[in-house]
Amino acid sequence: MRTISPTKPLGAAVVLLAISVVTYSQGNIFKKIRYQGGTVASTVKPDEWNNTLTVSAEEISLKFKDGKEQKIDPKHVTGLSYGQVASRKIKTMIALAVFLTPLALFGLMHKDRKHFIGIEWQDADGKKGGVLLQAKKDDYRGVLMALRGATGAPVTVSAEERKYVPTGIETVTTENEKKPEKDKPKP
Template sequence: MKTPLALLLCLSLFAATIVAQGNQFKVRYAGGSIASTVKPDDWGNTITVNSETILLKLKDGQEIKINPKEVKLITHGRNASRRIGKYAALAIISPLFLLGMLKKNKQHFIGIATETPDGKKNGYNLQSKNDQYRALMTALEGVTGLKVEEEVEEKNKDKK
């Protein structure tokens, strides 16, 4: 009886640590209110979202603590591009590289705008990985109580 109980206890502790790490995401810091020496293409930054704080740890050692109650706006925008020049140059070597032009490169950017009780406004622009952006947006919506505002793509703006 003691062995199954001990095993169950160990598994529950392991599961608790896995769940506790569930709201940590790797992001690129694309800019914002805090000056940083981190390159915009560096994935060495993390954002941790929980009910008490949103913690953005930059690779250069800076930590930005955001109170979820101070978040006034969350935005999401996509940037989709094709690497035409790169694949056109490679097509000289082999025409099969022309197929690479069909692939879109999608980037997901999440903006967080805050306002402190004394009226100071801050903003942070983050790029999330393609397989994590929805989970990050859901976590931010959950702790702030706000809905993410979707940015309309340029080609769709012209049609309206």
């Protein structure tokens, strides 16, 4: 009869623990992210997928294909948003910002339904910033969960798009804007 040494399971547990600690410290890495616009001056085109988002409890880092990098302290994130709400919130924030560059508006005029994720923050000096990102269909839920976990901020989403946000993530639901009906001609 074969006996199992008590040190083998203990050794395996130590290895698994070490791997999980290293993985946790590296954070969640998403290598296919589009930068659709925001307060970060970057020359990356809005159809470029080769940007990287890394989310950990210590830092949110967005590395652009053009070499630019934006680091955000998760404690300074003031809002997360998803869908068309994300697009509207970032556009409004940029329009109201004191420092406005043409690059900040680059790529913000899309009306197609895509997996937009907005991140808004205010740094230690009081300067506000925001980015509008687009995640791939298979990744956006993970991006939302990682950002929510790191920041603790609820995700603002329209009632219509709430079904796309993973359950268990705290959300703030906005009412859908109703378009005024055109007067119908009388017969």
